[in-house]
Amino acid sequence: MKLLALDTSTEACSVALLQQGHIIALDEVCPQQHSKRVLPMIDSLLAEAGLSLNMLDGIVFGRGPGSFTGVRIGVSVAQGLAFGADLPVFGVSTLAAMAQAAVRIHQASQIVAAIDARMAEVYLASFSSDSNGELQQLTAEQAIKPQLLAPLGLSDKVVAVGTGWQTYATELMRAQPADIASDILYPSARDMLTLAQPAFSQGLFVSAERAEPVYVRDEVSWKKLPGR
Numbered sequence: 365m366k367l368l369a370l371d372t373s374t375e376a377c378s379v380a381l382l383q384q385g386h387i388i389a390l391d392e393v394c395p396q397q398h399s400k401r402v403l404p405m406i407d408s409l410l411a412e413a414g415l416s417l418n419m420l421d422g423i424v425f426g427r428g429p430g431s432f433t434g435v436r437i438g439v440s441v442a443q444g445l446a447f448g449a450d451l452p453v454f455g456v457s458t459l460a461a462m463a464q465a466a467v468r469i470h471q472a473s474q475i476v477a478a479i480d481a482r483m484a485e486v487y488l489a490s491f492s493s494d495s496n497g498e499l500q501q502l503t504a505e506q507a508i509k510p511q512l513l514a515p516l517g518l519s520d521k522v523v524a525v526g527t528g529w530q531t532y533a534t535e536l537m538r539a540q541p542a543d544i545a546s547d548i549l550y551p552s553a554r555d556m557l558t559l560a561q562p563a564f565s566q567g568l569f570v571s572a573e574r575a576e577p578v579y580v581r582d583e584v585s586w587k588k589l590p591g592r
Contacts (some may be wrong), residue, residue, distance in 0.1 A: 365421045367560060368445075369526050369553035370406065372438040374397035374479060374527070375456045380553035381409045382561070388412060390553040406445075417449040422569045424560040426551055428454030429487040429505060429580040430479060436577060443572045452569035455576065456559050457505065461551035462525040463491040464499055464558055469548065471497075474518045476540055478528025485509050486528035486536070486579055486588075490516050499559065507581040510535035518542075525549075581582025 367382040377398045377454035380389035389407045411415065428435040439455075446453045459477040477528035478488040486509075490502040503516065510532035516539055524542035527549050536542075563569065 365564060366415065367424055367557055368406065368409075368562065369556040369560065370419055370438060370457065371426030371461070371551050371553050371556060372441070373426045373428055373434045376402045376472070376552075377405065378426075378551065379405045380557050381413055381415070382557045383413050384431075384587060387554055387557055389552060390442065391552055391554075393550070397411065398434055402437070403445075409543055412524035412570075413468060415528050417445060417451070420449065420451055420456060420536070422452045422560075422564055424454050424456055424553070425558050425575065426458045426553070426556060427576065427582055428458060428578040429481070429507070430458050430551075432568050435579060437521065438579045442528045443575050444574070446572035451572070452501065453572055453575045454559040454560050454563050454569045455487075455560055455578070456556040457501075457578070459487060459489045459505055459526070460491065460499060460501065460559055462548055463489075463555075464555035465525045465548045465552055466525050466545055467493045467499060468558070470523055470545060472521075472523035474520065474522045475499040476516065476518070476522060476524050476536075478526045478532070478536060480527040480531045481507055484527055485581070486532060488513065488528060490518060490540075505578070505580050509556060510539075513539040517531035517541040532533050533543055562592040
């Protein structure tokens with residue numbers, strides 16, 4: 365199985381490559397530079413692995429939620445590459461990717477992922493992992509003002525990941541006490557590959573034209589921003 369993953373949904377730009385069970389990845393924090401950086405980063409990984417696009421089995425992309433423009437860039441790049449090489453694609457939640465990172469790095473069993481969504485809101489969802497490290501989503505992804513978040517009801521040790529916890533720690537802690545993992549601020553394509561492998565085995569990848577973003581916040585909200 366040879367898969368390429370990419371994500372441009374937040375301030376970070378992330379790409380990763382799975383080949384023969386081994387993952388190599390590049391992660392850069394480069395706000396508003398994603399369209400310039402993502403393709404060179406992909407070329408670098410493919411060259412390091414000695415692969416071309418048409419040697420891959422599929423492409424994985426961060427489907428959101430995240431920056432409206434960033435999510436669109438990621439989906440567009442994934443579609444363009446997939447069309448050119450006739451590859452199937454699969455979208456992975458950015459929140460789930462950060463939760464998977466908490467499992468990988470901290471062996472977390474309960475996770476709340478929150479991305480700073482601007483406009484005084486966060487994108488948020490909670491997850492759990494079993495003894496095998498398999499991730500399960502507990503709550504639906506939502507865009508919400510942190511002070512309006514209802515108690516999530518998680519007990520024992522909860523790990524908090526994402527920029528939302530950096531910006532709104534006090535408000536989010538009222539709804540769910542947690543240990544904030546300051547080393548997991550953004551989703552990584554590395555963890556998207558982990559989540560996508562079972563989907564590939566189950567035949568859940570789709571054709572490039574069916575790649576869809578998930579904004580969570582509707583477009584009406586975005587039109588309220590100056591210049592939109």
